[in-house]
Amino acid sequence: MTALEQLASIGNGFVQSVVDIATFVIDGFMAGFDGILQLYNALLDQQRYMDSMIASAASGTIDGFNVLAYIGAYRYLVGDPVFVYTYGLILIGITWTIYKLCYYIWQMIKGGFTGSTIIKSIFK
Amino acid sequence: MGIFQKMKNLRIYNPEFPNNRRNTIIYRVLFLIMAVVMVIRGCTWTAHAAAPLLTPEQEAAIQEIANNVNAAKTGQVIQFPGSKMTGTESNSWMKNIGTSAMSGLGALITAGQMASRVVMIHDAAEIARWQVQKASYDRYVEQFGENGEISQALMQQYGLANIPQDYPQTMYTKVTDFINDTVWIAGQITGFQMYQDPFEKFLRGEDEDIDLPIKVDTGAGPVLATQNQKADVRNWFQSNFRIQDGQYQLREQMWHEYYGKYINVWKTYDTIEDLIAAVPEAYRYAFQHLLGMSMESTVASEAFKKFLLNEYTPSTNEITYSDYIQWNDYPSIDETYDSNIQYQFQLTQRPYQALWKIKSTGVIYWSASSSLSGIQVTGSSIYEMGGSSTLTLTYNTSTQTWGNLYQGGVYAGGSLSGPNYEYIQTTHGFYDTNKAETVEANATNEELTYVPPKIEQYQPKISDASGNTTEARQYDPETETIKPITIDETSINLNPENDGWILPNPPELPSYIPATLTDPLTYTDPTAAPKEEPDPLTQDETNKGLLTRLGEIVAGIAGLPGAIVGALTQGLPGIDPAPLPEPSPLPEPSPVPPVPTGGGQPPPGGLPVVMTPSISNLFMLFWLILLAVMYLFIKALVFVGSIFAIPATTAIFNEYVMMGITFTRNQTIPGMGITIQGLLSWLGAFLITFAIYKALNKKVGRLDV
Numbered sequence A: 001m002t003a004l005e006q007l008a009s010i011g012n013g014f015v016q017s018v019v020d021i022a023t024f025v026i027d028g029f030m031a032g033f034d035g036i037l038q039l040y041n042a043l044l045d046q047q048r049y050m051d052s053m054i055a056s057a058a059s060g061t062i063d064g065f066n067v068l069a070y071i072g073a074y075r076y077l078v079g080d081p082v083f084v085y086t087y088g089l090i091l092i093g094i095t096w097t098i099y100k101l102c103y104y105i106w107q108m109i110k111g112g113f114t115g116s117t118i119i120k121s122i123f124k
Numbered sequence B: 001m002g003i004f005q006k007m008k009n010l011r012i013y014n015p016e017f018p019n020n021r022r023n024t025i026i027y028r029v030l031f032l033i034m035a036v037v038m039v040i041r042g043c044t045w046t047a048h049a050a051a052p053l054l055t056p057e058q059e060a061a062i063q064e065i066a067n068n069v070n071a072a073k074t075g076q077v078i079q080f081p082g083s084k085m086t087g088t089e090s091n092s093w094m095k096n097i098g099t100s101a102m103s104g105l106g107a108l109i110t111a112g113q114m115a116s117r118v119v120m121i122h123d124a125a126e127i128a129r130w131q132v133q134k135a136s137y138d139r140y141v142e143q144f145g146e147n148g149e150i151s152q153a154l155m156q157q158y159g160l161a162n163i164p165q166d167y168p169q170t171m172y173t174k175v176t177d178f179i180n181d182t183v184w185i186a187g188q189i190t191g192f193q194m195y196q197d198p199f200e201k202f203l204r205g206e207d208e209d210i211d212l213p214i215k216v217d218t219g220a221g222p223v224l225a226t227q228n229q230k231a232d233v234r235n236w237f238q239s240n241f242r243i244q245d246g247q248y249q250l251r252e253q254m255w256h257e258y259y260g261k262y263i264n265v266w267k268t269y270d271t272i273e274d275l276i277a278a279v280p281e282a283y284r285y286a287f288q289h290l291l292g293m294s295m296e297s298t299v300a301s302e303a304f305k306k307f308l309l310n311e312y313t314p315s316t317n318e319i320t321y322s323d324y325i326q327w328n329d330y331p332s333i334d335e336t337y338d339s340n341i342q343y344q345f346q347l348t349q350r351p352y353q354a355l356w357k358i359k360s361t362g363v364i365y366w367s368a369s370s371s372l373s374g375i376q377v378t379g380s381s382i383y384e385m386g387g388s389s390t391l392t393l394t395y396n397t398s399t400q401t402w403g404n405l406y407q408g409g410v411y412a413g414g415s416l417s418g419p420n421y422e423y424i425q426t427t428h429g430f431y432d433t434n435k436a437e438t439v440e441a442n443a444t445n446e447e448l449t450y451v452p453p454k455i456e457q458y459q460p461k462i463s464d465a466s467g468n469t470t471e472a473r474q475y476d477p478e479t480e481t482i483k484p485i486t487i488d489e490t491s492i493n494l495n496p497e498n499d500g501w502i503l504p505n506p507p508e509l510p511s512y513i514p515a516t517l518t519d520p521l522t523y524t525d526p527t528a529a530p531k532e533e534p535d536p537l538t539q540d541e542t543n544k545g546l547l548t549r550l551g552e553i554v555a556g557i558a559g560l561p562g563a564i565v566g567a568l569t570q571g572l573p574g575i576d577p578a579p580l581p582e583p584s585p586l587p588e589p590s591p592v593p594p595v596p597t598g599g600g601q602p603p604p605g606g607l608p609v610v611m612t613p614s615i616s617n618l619f620m621l622f623w624l625i626l627l628a629v630m631y632l633f634i635k636a637l638v639f640v641g642s643i644f645a646i647p648a649t650t651a652i653f654n655e656y657v658m659m660g661i662t663f664t665r666n667q668t669i670p671g672m673g674i675t676i677q678g679l680l681s682w683l684g685a686f687l688i689t690f691a692i693y694k695a696l697n698k699k700v701g702r703l704d705v
Helices: A003-060 A066-111 A115-122 B003-012 B022-052 B057-074 B087-102 B111-122 B126-142 B152-157 B167-194 B200-206 B227-240 B271-279 B282-291 B296-299 B302-309 B402-408 B433-440 B539-568 B615-645 B656-666 B677-704
Strands: B242-243 B249-254 B259-268 B345-348 B354-356 B364-369 B375-378 B389-395 B411-418 B422-430 B462-464 B469-470 B473-476 B482-483 B490-495 B575-577 B607-610
Touching: A003 B615, A066 B615, A066 B677, B003 B200, B022 B677, B167 B354, B227 B249, B249 B271, B375 B469
Parallel strands: B259 B490, B575 B607
Antiparallel strands: B242 B249, B249 B259, B345 B354, B354 B389, B364 B411, B375 B389, B411 B422, B462 B469, B473 B482
């Protein structure tokens, strides 16, 4: 192997390395893209599942939904008064959480979108 | 100064309630609770105001009921349900029938038909009114259910203000009682007038043209037996009674262990009372009311013995009936609708008398006659207001025979009219069985043709603990199959003195066993009624309804954002990754433009959009994920709102767990009148309330600096 051939081979190896790195980056990007796509589709699946569950809960048929079955069993066991209390507490908690979120967002908007204000508004 | 500042100042100057942070929080909590209550009440009121109170069908039914009730009250319109006749035509029709009867045409009508018309004529107007009421009630139940109620305001709106609120239930009871009583009387008249010997007709199976009521103790009053039911009763008695060696025997079916099959056993009873007690109750009722006499007297009669011994020959002397009909409590015109006329009808023993007691606010013109020659009707024809009269019918027994009475019937009728009642026709028929000496000479003495009842196989059934019946089966070793058990139609004499049963000869009597003993009479054993387990979910329907409505409101409010977002986004598109390109040693010189190929409006949940990897698509993907998360969050809120609609269910428990839970929940605490379920439920509610109170108090106390 002549020196030129060695240089060429080195050059080829360099090019090949560059190509490999580029391929690695592209493959990584595509894999990440695919993963995010999977996440997105999973979210959509969850939405569909949630739709089915909402429809079942509204119609009173709980076939095929363990979550609804367990909630129904809880309602059966504790009775309506306790169930209403529990439900009310959950609603209050959710409403309170949403209120706090909106409050923080308002605080952030009011104080500007800097990292420090965000951190301070949440962890003051 | 604003109102809030004024309130604040008021609190500042109240020394017992200083304006500190703790009190501020208390104010806020109270205000929040008040606001929630007001919102819920507002939503409820809005829902009430928006929802229609009545459907068009219900409104039409109410209007129809109002028309019928008002018409019945005034007596102006009488229309038979299902008839196309108008009220005037109905009245005219009734008049014609009455006139025909009075003019002698009634003699051409069979007594049975006449008798049925007697009642119809007699109370045609009243029956029509009641039937209108019943039709109204049926219409009401159709729209509002049996336990529905008409509000007082609605009743006033439709002119029903004077009708009590429990009108449907009350009306139904009255109508049912009246019609049943009327039908009962019709049957009595028919039976007494039509047949010199109903027993004979009964045995002949020739009683098709009568509908004798059977008073089965179902709580519904007398019911009419169909011909099939009567045939069942007749066949049952012919197949299951006999007299052997001068003793009554009743057939029973018993399982013979040795033969491995059911056999018929003729069981001997020492006394008639024991035998009667062994007869199924349904047949006891049927027999008693079909023959118009008690079971005891029937069984003890010679006719019945002869019947059982197949020695029966018809004779009119053997069975006697009540000497006269006495209706002191004959249904009177309901005072609610016409209080002008009250009457009683009473037939006494010879001389035949029809006593009419008439009260009227005006003059009533009254006449009576009979179509049968030899019958004399005496009595005044015009009565003053408030007067009463006695109408006497006599006939010459030397010229009239029972046969004539049988053919033509004896009836007398009258018509009365007055200023307060347009028309009423009263006619009654009767005869006296004490005239048996004249009857016998004309009675039919032809032999009864005994028609053996059909032989039917009896398929025994097995009932399990839960009341389910299945066919009894046994293993057949010859065919190695399981076959249904069939009754062997043989009889056996049960002799208690012998160890075994005497094997029978071929059956002496054909067997007939109804499929079920209670079928023929629609008699239902109250002890066999299925026990309905109390549903814990329906113990407080009012609360449940309110809570359900609250849940619907909450679900609706919670679902509003989701509905808005859903309408805006119309669903997010699903995305499929584009097929990865083949690895190439060199990067693509010109990458494919990252354009989604699905179009602008992909169907929600439909075919996914193919998205190729690119930086711009990645940005779009992040944006879609953000939207999807927000969408999912909103859907989660909607789901939380719909949680309240989830019914209490026991789907995750198997039957054994359910048995334990049900047993525990239904345990009643002695002396308190409350179940374990109720106690635990309200105890839990109290504990949670207390916990919330403590937590709130603790929180407020901590803030009180």
